[in-house]
Amino acid sequence: LGPPMAASDSAGRTADVQAYERARSPEQTRRDWRAQADALCRHLGGLDPATPASMDGMETPVRDHVLARGLETWVHTDDAASTAGVRLPRPVAEHIRPTADLCARLLPWTMLLSGLDGSGRTLRLTLTGAGGGEWQVPLGVADPAPGAPDAHVTADVVAFCFLLGGRGDPADFPAELAGDLELARDVLATAPALSGP
Known part of the structure; x- marks a missing residue:
């Protein structure tokens, strides 16, 4: 389904899809998107969520790829709604919680990809609002377990997920910071490192 993909990276694939879709009607795009979504659901429904999957050279459980795709869809839906002047309701807590968990687990990777x-x-990450919670996040990708918290960040769960999705400026992100403030600021500054276009 979709256009032939010459690119192997996210930015290149995005450019390929955009060029392809510009020549099509919105109804064609919607119909093909729905068919692709249905095909994905059929395929993924039979897989163990822990099945390894690779995308852009990063191998993680297929469950995490599905959550990442959900976050991307959520972010881009909000982009489109904002452009159209439509206010969207917040996602339900049952959808936010696993996405927030993925975002928390990605923090060691966003730091490493940013050179830290x-x-x-x-x-210690405290995310407030429906679907939020508290995580003790080891910030080294090879750390076997968290230690005593060096820094603490408290923020709205949806805003935090959007920050990792590349929406929002880490420099003025609304969060309460405690402990090692430089480390807390570094975590926020590097959070969008995995976000794409």
């Missing part, structure tokens, strides 16, 4: 090594450091 959080090894041996731990963040």
